[in-house]
Amino acid sequence: MRPLADYHTHTRWSHASGSVEDNLRAAEAIGLEAVGIAEHGPRLLFIGVSRRRWPVLAERVAATETSATQLFFNAEANVISLEGDIDLPPNMMDRLDMLLVGLHPQVIPKGLEDWYAYYGLRWLSLLSRRQRHKLFDAYTQALINCVERHPVKIIVHPGYRLPIDSAALAAACAKKGVRLEINCRHLDAIARDISKAARTSQVEFVISSDAHHPREIGRFQRGCSLVDSLGIDRARIINVDWQEKTR
Numbered sequence: 001m002r003p004l005a006d007y008h009t010h011t012r013w014s015h016a017s018g019s020v021e022d023n024l025r026a027a028e029a030i031g032l033e034a035v036g037i038a039e040h041g042p043r044l045l046f047i048g049v050s051r052r053r054w055p056v057l058a059e060r061v062a063a064t065e066t067s068a069t070q071l072f073f074n075a076e077a078n079v080i081s082l083e084g085d086i087d088l089p090p091n092m093m094d095r096l097d098m099l100l101v102g103l104h105p106q107v108i109p110k111g112l113e114d115w116y117a118y119y120g121l122r123w124l125s126l127l128s129r130r131q132r133h134k135l136f137d138a139y140t141q142a143l144i145n146c147v148e149r150h151p152v153k154i155i156v157h158p159g160y161r162l163p164i165d166s167a168a169l170a171a172a173c174a175k176k177g178v179r180l181e182i183n184c185r186h187l188d189a190i191a192r193d194i195s196k197a198a199r200t201s202q203v204e205f206v207i208s209s210d211a212h213h214p215r216e217i218g219r220f221q222r223g224c225s226l227v228d229s230l231g232i233d234r235a236r237i238i239n240v241d242w243q244e245k246t247r
């Protein structure tokens with residue numbers, strides 16, 4: 001097995017420990033064809049890259065000299081409303097190589113109804129099953145709206161920390177050619193959703209490290225093992241060469 005590309009990695013621009021250059025060099029060292037810098041959108045509390053700093057980050061990525069490994073300017077945007085709004089500054093959308101989107105619990109939601117869904121309803125869902133179902137439906141629909149409204153390439157860690165109907169999401173993604181992420185950092189939390197998505201749809205997957213240190217880039221072993229243990233057809237994973245030996 002050889003990882004071909006790692007589209008989801010972090011740097012010091014958010015809360016990880018390497019620089020853009022460090023991530024690129026680490027990816028080159030293991031022979032990746034591409035590595036993506038995918039920082040958090042501005043409305044992720046304490047961690048997101050601010051609106052003001054996004055253009056500076058874009059410049060930094062563009063100015064980084066590459067050789068064998070391509071460097072992608074990606075983003076891990078947050079869903080901030082039930083309608084599927086995301087928190088990426090609009091002037092950044094055209095500059096991105098890939099838009100990755102995920103549901104994260106600690107965001108600054110858009111409207112009042114969204115504040116309620118993110119915090120009030122979440123709290124209530126601990127108490128009652130009815131509220132739990134409401135929450136489940138609301139989050140699922142928010143992600144589906146997002147896939148339908150924006151040029152999303154990958155939904156990251158589906159099912160991580162916020163419950164969703166992964167079968168419904170996978171069906172929407174399959175229709176739009178959006179991939180679901182097998183995130184090696186949060187693998188245990190998403191394994192059930194990945195299994196359900198694979199069983200109920202033809203959706204394709206990417207494996208990512210979600211690296212918070214350059215040495216984690218391209219570490220796909222756990223993700224690959226999950227694919228095999230769930231019996232997912234390897235051809236559905238778009239960024240792994242299964243024939244080649246690990247370097």
Ligand SMILES: [Zn+2]
Binds near residue numbers: 076102104156157
């Ligand atoms: Zn994330």
Ligand SMILES: [Zn+2]
Binds near residue numbers: 008010076210
């Ligand atoms: Zn991430």
